[in-house]
Each structure stands twice: as C-alpha cells, then as structure tokens.
Amino acid sequence: MIPSSFEYHRPASVSEALQLLQQYGEEAKIMSGGHSLLPSLKLRLSEPGHLIDISRISDLSYIREEGGVIAIGACSTHNAIGKSALVQEKIPMISQAALAIGDVQVRNRGTLGGSIAHADPAADWPASILASEAEIVVAGANGTRNIAAGDFFTGIFMTALEENEIITEIRIPIPPANTHSAYLKFPQPASRFALVGCAVMITRSNGSVERARVAFTGVSPSAFRDNAVEEAITGQAVNADSIKAAADKAAEGVDIMSDHYASQDYRKHLAKVYAKRALMAASN
Amino acid sequence: MGSIIGSSVKRVEDKRFITGKGNYTDDIQLQGMTYAYIIRSPFAHAKILSINTEEAKNAEGVVAVFTGKDIADSGVGGVPCGWQVNFRNGDTMKEPLHPLLVVNKARHQGDGVVMVIAETKEIAKDAAELVEIEYEELPAVTDAKQAMEAGQPLVHDDCPNNLSFDWELGDKAATDAAFANAHHVTTLEFTNQRVIPNAMEPRSAIGHFEPATDKYTLYTTSQNPHLTRLLLSAFVLGLPEHKVRVVAPDVGGGFGSKIFHYAEEALVIWASKALGVPIKWTAERSESFVTDAHGRDHVSKSEMAFDADGKMIGLRSSTAANMGAYLSTFAPAVPTYLHGTLLQGLYTTPAIYIEVYGVFTNTTAVDAYRGAGRPEATYLLERLIDKAALEMNMDPAELRIKNLIPPFDGVNQPGYETKVALTYDSGNYEPTIRRAMEMVGYEDFRKEQKEARENGKYLGIGFSAYIEACGIAPSAVVGALGARAGLFESAQVRIQPTGKVSVYVGSHSHGQGHETTFAQIVADKLGVGVEDVEIVHGDSEAVAFGMGTYGSRSLAVGGSAIVKSVEKVLEKGAKIAAHKLEASEDDLEFANGQWTVKGTDKSIGFGDVALTAYVPHDYPQGLEPGLDFSSFYDPANFTYPYGCHICVVEIDPDTGKVEVKRFIACDDVGNVINPMIVDGQIHGGLAQGIGQALLEGAIYDESGQLLNASYMDYAMPRADDFPMFETDRTVTPCPHNPLGVKGAGEAGCIGSTPAVVNAVMDALSPFGIKDLEMPLTPERVWRAMHSNGSN
Missing domain, CATH: 3.90.1170.50 (Aldehyde oxidase/xanthine dehydrogenase, a/b hammerhead)
Structure with a gap:
C-alpha cells in the first residue's frame, strides 16, 4: 500500500490552487478529504505526479444561509454538514445523506466537494444533490461558473468539471415550508457504499403532491433523477397505494449496474423498494 | 484454589495495546x-x-x-x-x-x-x-469437486486428478446397512464456503x-x-x-492464519x-x-438416516476439501482428523462413515481457520438435523435431545467412545441445551413467530448443538494420525530472589490474553499478586521448545504445564520452609502465600522462602539452591468443550436482508479462569461464525482471480451487524488436566454458523425452502423467497 512518489502542494487559496492546476495540468490531482483518492493512490490505480491539497483552504469550509439557499463550502466535511442545525432544519435529506456515509473517521475527513468531484456511482451524495436541485460552483482560470446538479454527473467517475477547475461551493435551494425530504440507502455489506440509495423531496399542497423530486445513486453508472416516479406521484394524494404505484415505476429504462452483491434484477427491485421507503419517509 | 482463578481480572496486556504501544514485527527497526x-x-x-x-x-x-x-x-x-x-x-x-x-x-x-x-x-x-x-x-481450476474431474487443468503435473490424498474413516458396511434399513434419510449437498481470515x-x-x-x-x-x-x-x-x-x-x-x-x-x-x-x-x-492461508472450502454430500422414532441410525458423508495450490503446514489434518472425527457430534449415531478428497486447485492455500474442521463438522451435522426435523415434521430441539449421548463425567463413568476414533472426556449435554432454550424462551418464541407470520413478518429460530476437540493434543495419538510434530507444551516458572515470578511459556498470545490468564493461575497457586507475575512468550531464545497457540490448546495444555512447574516450586519451597521453621514438611500447610506449621502460628512467607533459595546461608543440606522449574505437559486426551447456540432472525421480505435479532450461546468450556476473557473469546468467535453465515466468502472467477480481494468487496462482520450477544455457561470440568479446563477460543466460531442458517431456513419455511448456500446475502434470500420453493 505504497503510492508512487508525488510532489505535495498545499495552496493557501483557491487562486493558488488554480495556478498549480494550470501549471501541472494532467499530472496534477486535487485532494480534499482524500478518502477516495488516497486508497486509489495506494493501490497505484492513480499515479499523479503532483497532489494539490486544498483541504486547508479555510474559506472553502462553511455552511451558511444566503437568501433562500444553503451555501456549503466544497471542503466542508460530511460530519460538519450532517451535524449542521441549519441543514437539519431546512433540508433533512442532506443531513441524512451526510451521516449515511462511511463511518465516523470517514465523515470527519471526507468532504462534499471531494465526493461529488470523484462521482463514484455508489456514493451517497449524488442522489440528494440531484434531488435538491443544487448548483455546483466551480472556479477555473477564466473565473467561476455554476453547474446545475442535473448537468453535473455525466457518467461513471465522470462529471462536467473541466480539468483546470475546482469545485468551490455547493448551493442548495431551501425548499418551501410544506416540503419533506428523505435519503435512504441499502448499503453494500462490505464497503457500506449505496447498493441503492434514494433521495426524495416532496412538496405538498392541500394534501396532494405539488412537486416531487426523486433521485437514485448506486443503481446506474451515474446518479440520476427518476422522472417516471416523480410524475407518477405528482398530483396524487399521499398514501400507501399512490406511493407504491409511483415506486413501482422506479429505474425503468436506465442502464442498471450488476455485481456480486446485486444483479440487475435485484438492484432494480431494490430501487423500487427504496423509492417506496424514501417516499414514505418523506411523507411523514 | 484461591479467589484469583475464576475472577474477571482486567487484561494486563491491554494497556500497551490500547495506547498504541504494542511492539509488532513491523515496528521493529534494526540498524541497516x-x-x-x-x-x-x-x-x-x-x-x-x-x-x-x-x-x-x-x-x-x-x-x-x-x-x-x-x-x-x-x-x-x-x-x-x-x-x-x-x-x-x-x-x-x-x-x-x-x-x-x-x-x-x-x-x-x-x-x-x-x-x-x-x-x-x-x-x-x-x-x-x-x-x-x-x-x-x-486455464485454471478453483473448485475442488470440479478439479477432480477428468480433463481439468492440473495444478501439479504429477498429481493426477489434482488429488493430494483420499481418506476415509468409520465403518462403511455398517453405515450402508443402516441406510438400507432407514425409515427416513435426509440429504444435504452443500458448500462450506471459503473464508479469508483477515487478521x-x-x-x-x-x-x-x-x-x-x-x-x-x-x-x-x-x-x-x-x-x-x-x-x-x-x-x-x-x-x-x-x-x-x-x-x-x-x-x-491470527485465527489460524x-x-x-x-x-x-x-x-x-x-x-x-x-x-x-x-x-x-x-x-x-x-x-x-x-x-494468507484461507479457511473452510468443503464441497460435501452428507446424509443422515433415522428410524421410525427419529433416532439417528447412520451418517455418511463425502467431502472434496480444497487444499489450494500447495499443502500448507497443517492443511491435510483439517478436513480429516479435525473434521471426520467430529461427526459423532453430541449424538449416539451408531454407524458413521466419511470419505474426504484433498484436492489441489489454482487458489491460495487453505488451512486451519478458527475451529479448523470442527465448524465444518458442526455445520454438516446441525444443518442435517434441522433439515431432517423439517422433513419429519419434528421439533428440531426435541430431535436433538432425543439423540443425545447420556451424561458421563469421565471419572465415575468412563469417557464416551465415538464411532470415529475419539473418546470424549466428560459431558452432560442436555442441561446446556435446556439452558439455552430457557434463555431464548423457546415456547414463547413459537407463539410470537406464528403471530408475526400472520402479519407478514418472517421470524426464524435456529439451533446448533456442537462439540469440539480442543487442547490438542496427545503427541502419541496425533503421531499415529500423521502429525509430524508433538503437541505437548512447555512452561518454566522462575521464582526471582524477591519472590516475584517470571513464567516462560511455549504458548503464544496474539489476542487470547495469556499474560493475564496465565498470571492468574500462578498468582492463585503461589499466593502472590497477579502483578507479581510476568508472562514471557514468543522468543525461542527465552523460552523452552513450545508448540504454540491454536486449537484452543493454550490453557488446557500450556496452562497445565504451568501448573506442573508451580507444583515443583511448591514442593521444593516446602523443603526450604520446613528447614527454616524447624518443622517436618508433613506438618506444613501452604495457603495465601505462606507455609504454616499446622496448629501453630509459626509461618514463613513465600517471599522469604524465595530469598532463602537464592541466599542459601541457612539451608537444607543437600538441596540445590534456586527456585526455578521447567515442565513439559503432554495431555492424556483432547478436551471436548460443547454448547448450544440459538439464533433468532427476522427477514425483510422486501429486500431479503437477514437481521440477527438475538443470539444465545450457552457453552461448556469446563472450568473458567477468567470469565471476562472467555466471554470475549465467545463474542469474537460468534462474530466470525455469524460472519460466515451471512457475509463472508471468497469469490473466484473462472480464470482464478479472487474478485473480492479488498475490504471494499469482502464483507467482514462489524459490531453493528449484531445484537448484544446473550451468553451463559454450564461447567463440566475436564477430568484429565489439573485445571479442569477445556478451551474456549474457537467455540463461538464452531457453534454459531449453522444456528444462523437454521434460523433463516426456519423463517423461510412458509416458502418451502429447505436449504440455501452461504453466505445468506440479501439477494440470495430474496431470490429464494420469490422462487416458489424451487431452490
């Protein structure tokens, strides 16, 4: 478990990090919490010549409310997010996703920005980032841009992030008061990553669903919004029957992963089960 | 015995382990x-x-x-x-x-x-x-049964059919005759899957x-x-x-590896x-x-024959045991003498026959892993009995009790001679099983299960009553069975001039807590404090030739060697004490660290006697100075711990996930030196045994690649996979060693696995499912529930 040798950089600011990224190009790798990157280095699956550690850039670690949005610095740890009173109050699903990750040690080191940049198809974050319709703020040589969550995850370990860009912030809109949300997962027994993870956000008015957002992680090579489930529950009164009917439409027509813990059939079935459970949980 | 033996003294070794001050091999730095x-x-x-x-x-x-x-x-x-x-x-x-x-x-x-x-x-x-x-x-071959077939790749060119050996034990003719006359025969074809130790x-x-x-x-x-x-x-x-x-x-x-x-x-x-x-x-x-050598990996077909009353009348089994690519140190003993010889279990089955094929494959070597052969034997027996109970519509607990060997203490009644080459030392099996049933509340559970099923909840209960052979082993016996080494143990007890004690043992501690348990024995018998005893082990230059730690042998064999040396110390100490007290040795009694002339207040402490032994100015004539004795102890027999484990599970019908709701372990490991350490051993063993049932298992692809060779893919059990274990003990002392101990290191791992699988099968009985392969992953269970009993 010895990585190839690399040069270690610890920039003090985002601009310094961007400079280093510009300078070393493909040879460089950004490290935040390092909880996916370090194992990959140790297995020599990744052998970057330069490691740019942004974890101590202090202005990348914050959680604050900014006019209808919760703005989370990219280097905020899972634990900080999960335990944030603001997050717990405004968007419980985000807190649940954060606290569903790994174990205490992982949550104390791993970061939101690092996780979504890595885009592991079984990571917990992508489902709730999609369901919350977050925006990913990225900084590059030519300034910053915002990427909608729906455009961010493009494939297995692939995102819309350009090689010379760094995620700086995740902006999560605070939903209307009549909204409930939940993230539930069926963990893979060894890694405890999501074999299937489902994030649900439901806004109700007069007893029926005005708006539903349902997203999955672990099911497909890339996390995705499940429009069929969303449409099926929208406009419906929330009860066991409507939820079951909507959940049964989960994961149709998507590319479903298969491994020795879950075949395609079983994973698809679990997606329906977890759609149902997450919808129930978000319906109180 | 004093009060130190039998008390939960805190582990003296833990101070360095939990403060990160242990000295492991990789910590050692040498010049250059x-x-x-x-x-x-x-x-x-x-x-x-x-x-x-x-x-x-x-x-x-x-x-x-x-x-x-x-x-x-x-x-x-x-x-x-x-x-x-x-x-x-x-x-x-x-x-x-x-x-x-x-x-x-x-x-x-x-x-x-x-x-x-x-x-x-x-x-x-x-x-x-x-x-x-x-x-x-x-081309590679990884499955033991397949490797024996014609046309398969040969791991070694000079080993036809990839066979290392074939072996048999028991009376084939008598067993076949029993089957011919059977009222009912239960058959199980199964794989006891390969697990990876992961120290x-x-x-x-x-x-x-x-x-x-x-x-x-x-x-x-x-x-x-x-x-x-x-x-x-x-x-x-x-x-x-x-x-x-x-x-x-x-x-x-270590766990064997x-x-x-x-x-x-x-x-x-x-x-x-x-x-x-x-x-x-x-x-x-x-x-x-x-x-690291792997464990288990048996492919077996096993059958149990019953008469019309549900009495077991015959057992036969054929096993292909995967040896991996080479024979590791003790590999051939595991599926044979540590497996075949345990097929009597706790039962009176009069005819038993087993054959075992030791097979080379293109996989990592397989050898002893916590329990080593005995978990495989227990799994075979206890799964067969539960399946038989289901098929004969009998209660699985009563079917076991009906077939139990009657009590014997090995002193007033002789040991029990099995049909598979062993003589059990002592046993009183029914009270242990009854106690476990009482702990779980068996009758109430059946009611709860019935109600739960009506509400669409799937609860199950599973039994496993095991016996194991520990305290390995009498050297002459194992020599006759093919061991190329003796299996005695050594211990030297060196009394220092100040009365402090250094003990040099051939056993090796790698989690077992010997530094505490062994010190308790010495402290108890010499009347000194546990803190006055230092246990030295693991250095061939410091300690006499010893055989090490495995097979739950350290206390039964190594502890007995310590007792022998302590007795020599006391015998010589009495001579010195008699001299100093100007009394006859026969008039002395030793208690609480002092020799006292009976009926008087004349006494001398252990420390004074120790000092006298090394400063022999006023000393018995002809007696050598010093107080330092070595002993080698070769046991008269194996020891035979046993117990009953009961598992309660609930299955999530939506996902197939098995939740262990309760786990009861009532074990009989003979006398207990440190109850806390025994509980710890049982808990750890249960985690490994339940881990095999639900989580673990090496997965090879056709080319022989181990697909789950990392913790991202190989599911090790974790604390949150289990409920709080409920443990208790009965005590049936071993009649042939001085401490009356039987060994506890492997019991949890031996008994638990089939209890879990039996519980899952019980929960799934409404689906007509009688057997599933381990590990019982959610997908496997879910598929079985949706297969209309075709599994």
Whole structure:
C-alpha cells in the first residue's frame, strides 16, 4: 500500500490552487478529504505526479444561509454538514445523506466537494444533490461558473468539471415550508457504499403532491433523477397505494449496474423498494 | 484454589495495546534495515516464460533482486507440509513443496515470483515495476469437486486428478446397512464456503543474519515461533537450529492464519544470509488476501438416516476439501482428523462413515481457520438435523435431545467412545441445551413467530448443538494420525530472589490474553499478586521448545504445564520452609502465600522462602539452591468443550436482508479462569461464525482471480451487524488436566454458523425452502423467497 512518489502542494487559496492546476495540468490531482483518492493512490490505480491539497483552504469550509439557499463550502466535511442545525432544519435529506456515509473517521475527513468531484456511482451524495436541485460552483482560470446538479454527473467517475477547475461551493435551494425530504440507502455489506440509495423531496399542497423530486445513486453508472416516479406521484394524494404505484415505476429504462452483491434484477427491485421507503419517509 | 482463578481480572496486556504501544514485527527497526517487496503472479495459473531484472537491479537504492531460480540454484526446495494423510490404498499423499519463489510456473494468484530488496520499501516497490516478467496464462481450476474431474487443468503435473490424498474413516458396511434399513434419510449437498481470515495485523517478517556470530534471527507474525524455527532450520533452509532465533513479538490476531510457516519467513532469512543485512517484509492488505492461508472450502454430500422414532441410525458423508495450490503446514489434518472425527457430534449415531478428497486447485492455500474442521463438522451435522426435523415434521430441539449421548463425567463413568476414533472426556449435554432454550424462551418464541407470520413478518429460530476437540493434543495419538510434530507444551516458572515470578511459556498470545490468564493461575497457586507475575512468550531464545497457540490448546495444555512447574516450586519451597521453621514438611500447610506449621502460628512467607533459595546461608543440606522449574505437559486426551447456540432472525421480505435479532450461546468450556476473557473469546468467535453465515466468502472467477480481494468487496462482520450477544455457561470440568479446563477460543466460531442458517431456513419455511448456500446475502434470500420453493 505504497503510492508512487508525488510532489505535495498545499495552496493557501483557491487562486493558488488554480495556478498549480494550470501549471501541472494532467499530472496534477486535487485532494480534499482524500478518502477516495488516497486508497486509489495506494493501490497505484492513480499515479499523479503532483497532489494539490486544498483541504486547508479555510474559506472553502462553511455552511451558511444566503437568501433562500444553503451555501456549503466544497471542503466542508460530511460530519460538519450532517451535524449542521441549519441543514437539519431546512433540508433533512442532506443531513441524512451526510451521516449515511462511511463511518465516523470517514465523515470527519471526507468532504462534499471531494465526493461529488470523484462521482463514484455508489456514493451517497449524488442522489440528494440531484434531488435538491443544487448548483455546483466551480472556479477555473477564466473565473467561476455554476453547474446545475442535473448537468453535473455525466457518467461513471465522470462529471462536467473541466480539468483546470475546482469545485468551490455547493448551493442548495431551501425548499418551501410544506416540503419533506428523505435519503435512504441499502448499503453494500462490505464497503457500506449505496447498493441503492434514494433521495426524495416532496412538496405538498392541500394534501396532494405539488412537486416531487426523486433521485437514485448506486443503481446506474451515474446518479440520476427518476422522472417516471416523480410524475407518477405528482398530483396524487399521499398514501400507501399512490406511493407504491409511483415506486413501482422506479429505474425503468436506465442502464442498471450488476455485481456480486446485486444483479440487475435485484438492484432494480431494490430501487423500487427504496423509492417506496424514501417516499414514505418523506411523507411523514 | 484461591479467589484469583475464576475472577474477571482486567487484561494486563491491554494497556500497551490500547495506547498504541504494542511492539509488532513491523515496528521493529534494526540498524541497516533493508526492505523486500515481492512481485506476485497476477494470474492463477501461468507459465513463466522469462524474467528480466536488469533494470530493477540497476535502479538507485536497490540492494538485490532475486528470482525463484536464484533460490533453487542454492539448493533450497520449498516449504513442506507438517501433517501426512495418506491415500486409502496406503500410498503416501502428494505433497509438492511450495517454492519460496516459483521457478517455471505460478499456481495461484499471488504466488511469489521475484523479490526486490532495497534501501526503503518505497524504492523496492518502485523498482518492482521495472522487472519484466513474461507469463503464458494457463486455464485454471478453483473448485475442488470440479478439479477432480477428468480433463481439468492440473495444478501439479504429477498429481493426477489434482488429488493430494483420499481418506476415509468409520465403518462403511455398517453405515450402508443402516441406510438400507432407514425409515427416513435426509440429504444435504452443500458448500462450506471459503473464508479469508483477515487478521488485523498483516503478516510481516524480518530476517537478520549476523556473519560475526553466524546467528540468524527471524522476527515474525507467528502463532508458534518454535515450529517455524524447526521447519525453517531442519526442512527448508538446512540451518543449525541452535543458531536460529525466532521471535514472534506482539501479534495482532491470527485465527489460524499465522500458525503456518510461510515462504516469506524463509525468504528474508535466505536473502539476509546472502546479503548480510537485515531485511523486512510486510504484507500489504492486498497481499494478505491472496497469500494468507484461507479457511473452510468443503464441497460435501452428507446424509443422515433415522428410524421410525427419529433416532439417528447412520451418517455418511463425502467431502472434496480444497487444499489450494500447495499443502500448507497443517492443511491435510483439517478436513480429516479435525473434521471426520467430529461427526459423532453430541449424538449416539451408531454407524458413521466419511470419505474426504484433498484436492489441489489454482487458489491460495487453505488451512486451519478458527475451529479448523470442527465448524465444518458442526455445520454438516446441525444443518442435517434441522433439515431432517423439517422433513419429519419434528421439533428440531426435541430431535436433538432425543439423540443425545447420556451424561458421563469421565471419572465415575468412563469417557464416551465415538464411532470415529475419539473418546470424549466428560459431558452432560442436555442441561446446556435446556439452558439455552430457557434463555431464548423457546415456547414463547413459537407463539410470537406464528403471530408475526400472520402479519407478514418472517421470524426464524435456529439451533446448533456442537462439540469440539480442543487442547490438542496427545503427541502419541496425533503421531499415529500423521502429525509430524508433538503437541505437548512447555512452561518454566522462575521464582526471582524477591519472590516475584517470571513464567516462560511455549504458548503464544496474539489476542487470547495469556499474560493475564496465565498470571492468574500462578498468582492463585503461589499466593502472590497477579502483578507479581510476568508472562514471557514468543522468543525461542527465552523460552523452552513450545508448540504454540491454536486449537484452543493454550490453557488446557500450556496452562497445565504451568501448573506442573508451580507444583515443583511448591514442593521444593516446602523443603526450604520446613528447614527454616524447624518443622517436618508433613506438618506444613501452604495457603495465601505462606507455609504454616499446622496448629501453630509459626509461618514463613513465600517471599522469604524465595530469598532463602537464592541466599542459601541457612539451608537444607543437600538441596540445590534456586527456585526455578521447567515442565513439559503432554495431555492424556483432547478436551471436548460443547454448547448450544440459538439464533433468532427476522427477514425483510422486501429486500431479503437477514437481521440477527438475538443470539444465545450457552457453552461448556469446563472450568473458567477468567470469565471476562472467555466471554470475549465467545463474542469474537460468534462474530466470525455469524460472519460466515451471512457475509463472508471468497469469490473466484473462472480464470482464478479472487474478485473480492479488498475490504471494499469482502464483507467482514462489524459490531453493528449484531445484537448484544446473550451468553451463559454450564461447567463440566475436564477430568484429565489439573485445571479442569477445556478451551474456549474457537467455540463461538464452531457453534454459531449453522444456528444462523437454521434460523433463516426456519423463517423461510412458509416458502418451502429447505436449504440455501452461504453466505445468506440479501439477494440470495430474496431470490429464494420469490422462487416458489424451487431452490
């Protein structure tokens, strides 16, 4: 478990990090919490010549409310997010996703920005980032841009992030008061990553669903919004029957992963089960 | 006995372990240390066409690069096997040596091919990437049963059908006759899947040859340093044994996987001799997965015959036991003498027959893993009984109790002679089972289960009543069964002049808490404090030849050796005390650390006697000074702990996930020295046993690649997979050792696995499912529930 040798950089600011990224190009790798990157280095699956550690850039670690949005610095740890009173109050699903990750040690080191940049198809974050319709703020040589969550995850370990860009912030809109949300997962027994993870956000008015957002992680090579489930529950009164009917439409027509813990059939079935459970949980 | 034996003294070793101050092999730094990295075959089966080490040899910081040819050219063959099991026809077993590095052919993924030695481990690993090895991949075989078939790839060219041995035990004719007359026969075809031990500390070895003294020192992660020294000196490298010191310092878990002598231990010594520098090798976790000996991996067909009253009248079984690519140190003993001989279980079955095929495959070697053969025997029996109960519509608990061997204490009643070569020492089985049933509230549970089913909830209960052979073992007996070593144990009790006590034991502690338990024995018997006793182990230069720790033997065998030495100390101490007290030895009594002249207040303390022994100014004539005794103890018999485990599960019908709701373990391990440590052993064993039932299992693809060779994919059990275990004990002392102890290290792992599977089958009985393969993963269970009983 010895990585190839690399040069270690610890920039003090985002601009310094961007400079280093510009300078070393493909040879460089950004490290935040390092909880996916370090194992990959140790297995020599990744052998970057330069490691740019942004974890101590202090202005990348914050959680604050900014006019209808919760703005989370990219280097905020899972634990900080999960335990944030603001997050717990405004968007419980985000807190649940954060606290569903790994174990205490992982949550104390791993970061939101690092996780979504890595885009592991079984990571917990992508489902709730999609369901919350977050925006990913990225900084590059030519300034910053915002990427909608729906455009961010493009494939297995692939995102819309350009090689010379760094995620700086995740902006999560605070939903209307009549909204409930939940993230539930069926963990893979060894890694405890999501074999299937489902994030649900439901806004109700007069007893029926005005708006539903349902997203999955672990099911497909890339996390995705499940429009069929969303449409099926929208406009419906929330009860066991409507939820079951909507959940049964989960994961149709998507590319479903298969491994020795879950075949395609079983994973698809679990997606329906977890759609149902997450919808129930978000319906109180 | 005083009050120290039987009390939960806190583990003295834990202070250094939980403060990070343990001294493990990889912590040891020697002057001028170099570091080895071993390049391993990525293929399960491949010819090695060429190796080019030039570039690596020339890299800066590289000390040397060795290939299998270098080692073979020096006349070194390989690592031998320590137990011989012959073919039924009398032919000697096939036992190809395991080359320290392979020469022409790699036989499993991870087989060592090239060793790179450098000034740092980083340089060694980087230089390894400069070695060019050209392989020709060959078809591989990983399944033991398949490997015996015609036309399969041969792991070793001179082992037809990949057989190492075939073996049988029991009365075939009588067993077949019993089956011919049976009222009911229950059959089970199953795989007891391969599990990977995963000790927390990866294996490590440091070889250090010192030319000035011609001495070799091996620091290694071993459960039995003396056996390693013997194999290394006499069989692998041909070294003078008195010039070889083997030290196993703190060792972070073994579970069997560190019993064996591994190629890396010989490699670092061989290379240190060649280079004259110390060399350290430490496994990476990925290496551990493919080079530490694995456990289990039996493919069996087993049958149990019953008469009309539900009495067991016959048992027969045929097992293909996967040996892996080479015979590891004790591998042939595990499926034979540690498995076949346990098929009597707790039951009176009058006719038993088993045959076992030891089979080579292109996989990592398989050897003893916590329980070693006995979990496989228990699984076979206890699954058969539950299936039979289901088929005969009988209560599984009552079916067991109906067939139990009646009580015997081994003193007033003789030991129980089984049909499979063992004599049980003492047993009173029914109260243990009844106690476990009482703990779980069996009758209430059946009511709860019925109500739950009506509400769409699937609860199940599973029993497992086990017996195991521990305290291995009488040397003459195991010698007759093929062991190439004795299985005694040694202990030296050295009383220091101030009355403090140093104890040198041949047992090795790597989690068992010997430093506490052994100290309790000595403190109790000598009337000194536990803190006045130091236990020394693991260094062949400090302690007498010992056989190490495995098979739940350390207390029963090593503890008995300690008692023998303590008795010698007290016997000589009494002579000194009598002299000082001017009394006859016969008039003395020893209690609470003092010799007292009976009926008087004249007494002398243990410390004064110790001092007198080393300052013998006023001393019995003709008596040698000193108070220091060694003993070797060879047990009269195995010990036979037993118990009953009961598991309660609930299955999530939506996902197939099994939740262990309760786990009850009522064990009888004989007398108990430290209840807390025994509880800890039981808990750990249960975690491993339940882990096999629900989570663990090596998965090979067709080419012989281990697909789950990391913690991302191989599911180790964790605390949150379990409820709080509920444990209790009955106590049936062992009649043949001085402490009356039987051993507790493996019990949890032996009894628990079938209890879990039986509980799941009970929960699934409404679905008509009678058997599923382990591990009972959610998908496997879910599929079974949706297959209309066709599984």
